[in-house]
Amino acid sequence: MKVLYFAWFRDRIGMAEEEIELSEADKLTVRDFIHHLAGRGEGYSAAFEDMSVVHVALDMQEVDHDTIIGGASEIAFYPPFTGG
Amino acid sequence: MIRVQTEDFDPGAELDKLVAGRTDIGASVSFVGHMRSRNEDRDIETMTLEHYPGMAEKALSAIEAEAHKRWPLQASSIIHRVGPLKPGDRIVLVITASAHRQAAFEAAEFLMDWLKTKAPFWKKESGPEGDSWVSSRSTDEDAAQRWTAPAKPD
Numbered sequence: 001m002k003v004l005y006f007a008w009f010r011d012r013i014g015m016a017e018e019e020i021e022l023s024e025a026d027k028l029t030v031r032d033f034i035h036h037l038a039g040r041g042e043g044y045s046a047a048f049e050d051m052s053v054v055h056v057a058l059d060m061q062e063v064d065h066d067t068i069i070g071g072a073s074e075i076a077f078y079p080p081f082t083g084g
Numbered sequence: 085m086i087r088v089q090t091e092d093f094d095p096g097a098e099l100d101k102l103v104a105g106r107t108d109i110g111a112s113v114s115f116v117g118h119m120r121s122r123n124e125d126r127d128i129e130t131m132t133l134e135h136y137p138g139m140a141e142k143a144l145s146a147i148e149a150e151a152h153k154r155w156p157l158q159a160s161s162i163i164h165r166v167g168p169l170k171p172g173d174r175i176v177l178v179i180t181a182s183a184h185r186q187a188a189f190e191a192a193e194f195l196m197d198w199l200k201t202k203a204p205f206w207k208k209e210s211g212p213e214g215d216s217w218v219s220s221r222s223t224d225e226d227a228a229q230r231w232t233a234p235a236k237p238d
Contacts, residue, residue, distance in 0.1 A: 006136055007206035008217045057204075060139035076136060080220035083133065083164060083205025084117055084176055084196060 001025070001069075003037075005047070006078035012047040022069065030056050031065040033075070053079050085160070086144040088135060090167040093177055102159050102179055109158045111185035113192040115178045121171035123218070128209045133166045133175070136204035140164070143203040151180070151195050155187040162195060164205060194231050201228040 004017045022028060034056075038048040048054060056063055058072040069075065085102075095116050103109050119131050144162050151157060163177040176199070180191040207218040 004136070006204070007134060007208070011217075057136070057139060060136070060142055076139070078136065078204060079206065079217065081201055081204055082207045082218040082220050083135070083203055084200035084224075 001072065002074045004074065004076040006076060008079060009047045009077045013043045025069045025071070028069045029065065030058075030063060030067050030069060030075075033069060034065065034077075047077070055080060086141060086148055086162045086164075088137075088140050088144070088164050088166060090165065092165070092174055093163045095174070095177055095179075098161055098163065098177060099179055102161050103181055106158065106181075108183060109181045110183045111188040112179060112181040113185070113188040115176075115192050115196055116174055117176040117196075119169050119171050119173045119175055123209060126209065126211055126213060126216075128171065128211045130210040131169045131175075132208045132210070133164075133169065134206045134208065135164070135166045139204045144199060147195060147198045147202060150198070151191045154194065155180075155182065155191040157182050157187060157191055160191070160195070162199065164199070164203070166205070197224070197227040197231060200224045 001020055001022050002017060003020050005013050005015065010016050034048050034054060038045045051065070055078050056065065057076045058067065058069065059074050095114055099112060099114055103112060121128055144164065148160055148162055151160060157180055159181040161177065161179040165175055169175060178192050178195045180188045180195065182188040201224055209216055209218060
């Protein structure tokens with residue numbers, strides 16, 4: 001699955017995107033995946049420190065942390081929007 | 085019509101294009117957001133706007149469609165710039181056109197309130213004190229919330 005990081009997620013993790021193989025995505029929630037990512041190193045744990053500002057989109061559709069990842073081909077992590 | 089672009093836009097030309105040949109439009113409202121050189125007591129030299137390509141366009145189209153559902157709009161435009169901007173630069177344009185002014189005024193406010201909180205754009209400010217990502221404002225969230233109740237029918 002393609003994993004995208006925007007704004008300070010990208011700064012902290014040190015990359016804009018990566019490819020991660022998921023097993024049992026039909027049982028895996030976004031929250032499970034975040035816990036998995038947070039354990040990958042210092043940058044990741046810093047990025048996922050405060051879950052209240054971790055926003056997630058599956059295939060460009062915003063979802064909450066309890067959503068099952070399922071067959072999504074792209075997951076994106078980003079802070080609250082500040083455009084306009 | 086929605087557009088995400090790095091280049092500047094010409095609000096007058098965009099308005100002319102939107103209403104060209106139309107005789108059913110009695111009112112149009114244009115809103116332009118500009119970049120300020122100060123924010124929360126910090127001097128800002130450059131503001132960089134980042135977006136999620138694909139999702140940003142989808143979100144803007146959905147917000148525009150929602151405005152057309154709630155108000156009798158004849159036409160509308162949303163243009164959002166991305167990339168590095170300098171103080172005074174234009175950031176965003178919203179135009180709404182309707183038979184009467186009230187729908188155009190309200191829909192323009194709605195579009196701005198929703199695009200600030202529901203479309204994937206992020207601002208980074210750079211100045212003498214360094215770089216920092218802009219945090220979301222609760223006042224923007226409140227402004228978006230007041231539109232959650234559907235608009236009253238005419």
